[in-house]
Amino acid sequence: MYAQMIKSEATQDDPEMLAAFQARIDAGEKIEPKDWMPEGYRKTLIRQIGQHAHSEIVGQLPEGNWITRAPTLERKANLLAKVQDEAGHGLYLYCAAETLGVSRDELTEMLLDGRMKYSSIFNYPTLTWADMGAVGWLVDGAAIMNQVPLQRTSYGPYARAMVRICKEESFHQRQGFHIMMAMVNGSDAQKRMAQDALNRFWYPALMMFGPSDKDSVHSTQSMAWKIKMNTNDELRQKFVDETVPQAEYLGLTVPDENLRWNEETGHYDFSEPDWSEFFDVISGNGPCNTDRLNARQKAWDDGAWVREAMVAHAEKKRARKLAAE
Amino acid sequence: MSTSKEWPLWEVFIRGQHGMSHRHVGSLHAADAEHAIRNARDVYTRRNEGVSIWVVEAAQITASSPSEKGPLYEPARDKVYRHPTFYDIPEEVGKM
Ligand SMILES: [Fe+2]
């Protein structure tokens, strides 16, 4: 997902405190910033929320790529609003992470020096306008699948950020699907672009849910803490079941020859993505990893004088106000 | 890294259109109050969520401590007579 392969941290706290903490979570209570929490819970959440926040921010880049080249003024306004929302999502999440005792600058630095990651999906290029359709439809669609249950997560600030995000997210998916509808009803070349976008984004979208449950070693603790609500495979299946009929509606072909409806299970059977590609991308070797991090580094460096000037200006105003009193 | 000094954290409160009180919606960083209002407008009112914004520097807020939960809130628990349903009024009296 936006947070993939979050390693849950070991905890060495007092067993009685741990049991009381688990009882609160089991009773559906929310954990708030000033409440006692196990060190492992705190650290795992910083990593998870931080990775989620970074994904929202880095996720602006592949779509920002097309804002100036949107085919109509209306599409441009739609995309701009969508990308601006993603900036907001990043900010809500950074604030949630900060309540756990990490600073915004530390989070940024950890992204830039590679200690923290962002979702693998944003390391793929957006080559044509149809990719704006595919990203909204599939990538935001997959994100929604994961974010809706996270509204019930045990950590209060994270759950509240998720509620805000989910409210805004469905517009993202719908504007993407809307672009796809226009493409498939257009010229043959436009239909081919739509199909090509689906071909390129299908498996990377499936990878967003993280490795298969059998290879996903960190889930048990996170699920007990209710910071992970469903297993990777559960969500992936749900995504396939919802998306395949939408692709059919568009008249597009999901690039998977093993895809078929399974009467017995009531779900689609489908091929797993190439996990070696996933591990490659997440460890830094995807097509756009370097570009994405360079863009973030440049924004951080180029913004330094603005951050400093704002502080200097605020200090000057404060001094003047004091002098006038 | 260049800035050693982070912008302070502000808590944001917004009043919607329907006469409700200002409600806490989240937080953000800004150099000063004016800047915080401007950022709050971008981050928290993109869809007409509000007609008035308050910002308070987070460091200025005093919060009750979770360890006081018992002494602070338990005493209210057994005072059921503070709720209207405690008082049985015969139906023939009508709506009250
Ligand atoms: Fe988002």
Ligand SMILES: [Fe+2]
């Ligand atoms: Fe989104």
